[in-house]
Amino acid sequence: MAEIAIRKLNKSFGETQILDQIDLTVRDGEFMTLVGPSGCGKSTLLRIIAGLESQTNGQINISGQPVDQLRPKDRNLSMVFQSYALYPHLTVKENIATPIRMRSYRWYQRLPLLAQLLPGAAERQAGIDSKVAAVAELLQIEHLLDRRPGELSGGQRQRVALGRAMVRDPAAFLMDEPLSNLDAKLRVHMRTEIAQLHKQLGTTFIYVTHDQAEAMTMSDRIALMMDGKLLQVATPEEIYRNPVDVRVAEFIGSPKINLLPGEVNHAGRVVVCGCPLRVATQPGQTHIRVGVRPENATVCRVEQGDIQGQLIYLENMGAEFFAHITIDTLAEPMLVRCDVEQGQQLVLGATVGIRIKPKHTLVFDQQGRRVASEKVAAEVHHESATA
Amino acid sequence: MNRRPSLLFRLFRHLVLMSGAMIMLMPFIWMLLTSLKPPDEIFTSELTLWPQHWYFVENYTEALTRIPLMKFLLNGIVVTVTIFLCQVSIAVPVAYALAKLRFKGKKTLFAAVLFCLLIPPQAVSIPWYLLMYQFGWLDSYMALIAPFSISVFGIFLMRQFFMTVPNDLIYAARIDGFSELAIVWKVMLPTAMPALVSFGIFSIVAHWNDYFWPLIVLNSPDYYTPPLGLVNFRNDDTGNDYGPLMAAATIVITPLVGAFLLAQKRFIEGITFSGMK
Amino acid sequence: MNLPLPETSPSLPRRTSRWRLYRGAEQYERLLGWFLSLPAAGLMLLFLIGPIVAVLLLSFTDWQLGMSAFEWIGLDNYAELFGDHTFWQSLKNTMIYVAIVVPGSVLLGLGAAMLIEAGKQGKSFYRAVYFLPVMATLIAMSIVWQVILHPDFGLLNLILKELGITGPNWLQDGDLVLYVLCGIGIWQQVGFNLVLFLSGLMTIPSHLYEAAEMDGASSAWDRFRLVTWPLLGPITLFVLVITSSKAFQVFDTVQVLTKGGPNKASEVLLYTMYTEAFEYFRTSYAAAITVVFLFFVLLLTLIKTRFVERKVHYS
Incomplete structure (x- = not known):
């Protein structure tokens, strides 16, 4: 178990900067x-x-x-790879045993044949066997121990790869997109399993993925990277509600956040498509972008809405609906979540109003940075609506 | 095409292919039959296929005793196996480096490998001979083995195969604590077994059958490889004794032909590799 | 209570590394790359690149084995070579050999491959039989051919005799000998080409034939023209080049069966080179022959490389 601290890390290949001033501390026992x-x-x-x-x-x-200055094997880390990277010529048992064999044996103790004649060979073998058995039991792969990787399904290989990583109590687990080669259903299932494994082991996990859903569901904290820079490090909750950058807001959340171009009027009110919202921010900015997540807006009658548009498509997800609404001046339709009851009553082609929850509306400046915004008192809204 | 070819066509196909096959096999059959015949049945102007008197024991005993054929075969095995082992132990590490490591000069090295692929061994036989002369290796196992210890074809083949091994496997091995040499021999090589087998067949067949180079560097029969021994047997005064000569030829081709018949697919793959480079 | 903390975590080794050279993964990789390449690079230099340069340089000198000094004589070796009747005879014979063996073995290989692929029975049997000469030690088989071609007791002439024809002395007849060698060359090479063509035919998807039939290509010849031949084109070129380069290197049969005779009738390039270099030890002169030989082989491989590159671009 260990804390992993990364300080001012840079990486470039010639001219291309791959990593730019990365500062990140992964706490002991954390799932990052x-x-x-x-x-x-x-x-x-x-x-x-x-x-x-x-x-x-x-x-x-x-x-x-x-x-x-340490070589990979001296850092006492375990890694699980996207392609699982199991040794194809070794059985599952030998695969899992490899890290302990390589670490706890001197080279002469690994020699074929001769090794078995050395004193203590039987005890060492028994020690390894019991560790492998314990890991196999935990991952429920006891019945696969004598097979080779080629005979296993993707999910089974994934477990063996986890087993190989777990077998030697590393300081931390590093996982490089370990689920992306699995089919969708198994992926969701393995998410829970890995998260539970983390709880059980209590070891530091660093988990790499391009799938925001995996990041949201599994992590203690998320570090969101783009173009070699660390944009935000926060809990899933925080990064979803309070993204510091428009790129973060866009990346996290499914369906994607609606981004509406807008401006700020002299009074500090945010205006989208000519309609002022009940959101105030620093006055004097043009070309802002307003982020509204689908669940932070509601479909309503035209006169009640902050803005209006035409309903062009209804996505029925079973437990909820997503209404696609085109707004005159915008290129892309806006996505609004509705409950089942409302969704069933909506009529395609109708003009509807959209009411935006000001408290959860995110405002980004021209450079994409988040700017502070607040809800405007209700009476101000009515004033301008009537004006 | 689901349509079944007509009976006539099927007959025609077998007729043509069978006559071709007969021509292909004829020298082999004739070799075998002659090796079973007594001299008076060989040196006759009557066409007889089947031996009247079986002369199997006499001819084969003669072949094995008149010349040290067993020693030649043993030389052949020693030379081909040593060449193969040298080629593998030199080619595999560099193939791994070329496929998976980043280092300065890698491009140049690979270009050199590609260039060397174009060089037929006969074209460098004169400098090789001078080198062997300089090293004092003429007429020895060293002369037979040393120039072939490097196989650029082997490097190329293994490198192509290693390119398909995912980098993750090497990363995993490094984290698991394999040394780099252990990665080469215990992780990379086992994954490349099919390529290695094909290369092995290619290399062993090529050097078992090689005649040009042994002919140049060998004088004393002590180091003769099977082809050289066979030709010398024929060149002897007694070499016109076709029965034992054919028996010797049969013995020389048997190891490879036998192995080929047992593992046809692998052999065909391995040998056609030479054309695929 | 203030307990002293351990200096390092127990899970990490105290020594920074077993190798003090270790300065991070990349530098290690660089050193390792050189270390692993060194033996191969050294041997390549010693046995391939060095020698090929040496042959080229030698051909411009008057050096012979055993001489302690040499002089640069420019193109004198080549001048002598091009004025030498034997060389021209040898080059001509090599060309004739190539011109017969290449089309012969390629066409026979293609025909046999298509016949084998056209049916179901006996595929692997035929393939194995035709491939057998490729496998068998050519030297041994040359000696067998010598027995078969024996003027008095050889199988061939005995068969001809049954038919009432007096067979010639195949290997001693200056007008015939080269063609006999060509025959043996074809016999040996057909199986190799056949296997390459078979693998080429196997890659042609069968639905293309179905489509051709739908489009009205009803006869076998139409289908061959429309589908087989165009799709087999690349591999055919490939086979042609390989076979030519192999045919250029003909040596074993000549050395064992005719020694270039009778009267240089079967003298070929590599055999001339061999006799000059290793029987008369005219090293620099032989080097010049080698350069000519190399010129032709490289020309062919160049065509092949160009072609392989093109094939890569296609896929």
């Missing part, structure tokens, strides 16, 4: 997810932590000790 679109540098960061690649500059400490 590095999330971001492909090519954002998250996997590189993970490989640098593991020691598989080296940084251009900056420092990594594990449990307070710098590890930059």
Whole structure:
């Protein structure tokens, strides 16, 4: 168990900057997810932590000790890979046993044949066997121990890869998109299993994924990366409700957040498509973007809405509906969540109003940075609506 | 095409292919039959296929005793196996480096490998001979083995195969504590078994059958490989004794032909590799 | 109470590394790359790149094995070579050999491959039988051919005799000998080409034939013209080049069966090179022959490489 601290880490290949001034502390026992679109540098960061690649500059400490001069195997980390990376010529049992064999045996104790004749060989073998058995039991793969990776399904290989990582009590687990090769159903199932495994083991986890749903459901904290930069590190709750950057807001949440172009009038009111919202921010800004998540708006009668548009499509998700509403001046339709009752009553093609919850409305400036905003008192709204 | 070919066509197909097959097999059959015949049945102007008197024991005993054929076969095995082991132990590490490591000069090295693929061994036989002469290795196992210890084709083949091994496997091995040499031999090589087998067949067949180079560097029969031994047997005064000669030829081709018949697919793959480079 | 904290976490080794050289993954990889490449690079230099340069340089000198000094004589070796009747005879014979063996073995290989692929029975049997000569030690089989071609007791002439024809002395007849060698060359090469064509035919998807039939290509010839031949085109070129390059390297049969005779009738390039270099030890002169030989082989491989690159672009 260990805290992993990353200080001012940079990585570049020639001119291209892959990682830019990364500062991140993963607390002891924490489930930290590095999330971001492909090519954002998250996997590189993970490989640098593991020691598989080296940084251009900056420092990594594990449990307070710098590890930059340590080889991967000396960092006492375990890693689970996207392609599972099981040794194809070894059985499941041998695969899981490999990390302990390599670590706890001297080279001569690993020699074929001769090793069995050395004193203490039987005890050592028994020690390994019992560890492998314990891991196999935990992951429910006891019946697969004598097979080879080629004979296993994707989910089973995934478990074996986890087993190989778990077998030797590492300081931390590093996982590089471990679920992305599984089919959708199994992926959701394995999410829960890995999260539970984390609770059981209590070890530090660093988990890399491009799937925001995985990040949201599994993590204690999320570190969101883009273009080699760390944009925000926060709990799933916080990063969803309080994104510091428009890119964060766009990346997290499904369906995606609605981003409406707008401006701020002289009174500090946010105006979208000519309609002032009940949201106030610093006056004098043009070209702002207003983020509204589908569940933070409601479909209503035209006269009650902050803005209005035409209902062009209704997405029936079973437990809820998503209304696609085009607004005159906007290129993309706005997505609004409705409950089943309301959704069933909506008529395609009708003009409807959209009421936006001011408390949860996010305002971003021209550079995409979040700016503070607040709800405007109700009477002000009526004033302008009547005006 | 689901349509069944007509009976006439099927007959025609077998007729043509069978006559072709007969021509292909004829030398082998004739070799076997001759090796079973006594001299008076060989040196006759009558066409007889089947031996009247079986001369199997006499001819084969003669072949094995008149010349040290067993020693030649043993030489052949020693030379081909050593060449193969050298080629693998030199080619596999560099193939791994070329496929999976980043280092300065890698592109140049690979370009050199591609260039060397174009060089037929006969074209460098003169400098090789001079080198062997310089090292004092002429007429020895060293002369037979050393120039072939490097196989650029083997490097190329293994490198192509290693390219398909996911990087993750190497990362996993590094984290699990394998040393880099252990990664080469215990992780990469086992995954490349099919390529290694094909390369092995290619290499062993090529050097078992090689005649040009042994002919140049060998003088004393002590190091003769089977083809050289066979030709020398024929060149002897007694070499016109076709029965034992054919028996010797049969013995020389048997190991490879036998192995081929047992593992046809692998052999065909391995040998056609040479054309695929 | 103030307990002293352990200096490092017990889970991490105290020594920073077993190798003090270790300065991060990338530098390690660089050193490792060199370390693993070193033996191969050294041997390549010693046995391939060095020698090929040496042959080229040697061909411009007057050096012979055993001489302690040499002089640069420019193109004298080549001048002598091009004025030498034997060389031209040898080059001509090699060309004739290539011109016969290449089309012969390619067409026979293609025909046999298509016949094999056209039916179901006996596929692997035929493939194995035709491939057998490729596998068998050519030297041994050459000696067998010598027995078969024996003027008095050989199988071939005995068969001809049954038919009432007096067979010639195949290997001693200057007008015939080269063609006999060509025959053996074809016999040996057909199986190799056949297997390459078979693998090419296997990659043609069968629905293309169905489509061709739907489009009105009803006869076998139409289907061959419309589907088989165009799709087999690339592999055919490939086979042609490989076969030519192999045919250029003909040596074993000549050395064992004719020694270039009678009267240079079967003298080929590699055999001339061999005799000059290793029987007369005219090293630099032989080097010049090698350069000519290399010129032709490289020309062919160049065509092949160009073609392989093109194939890569296609896929």
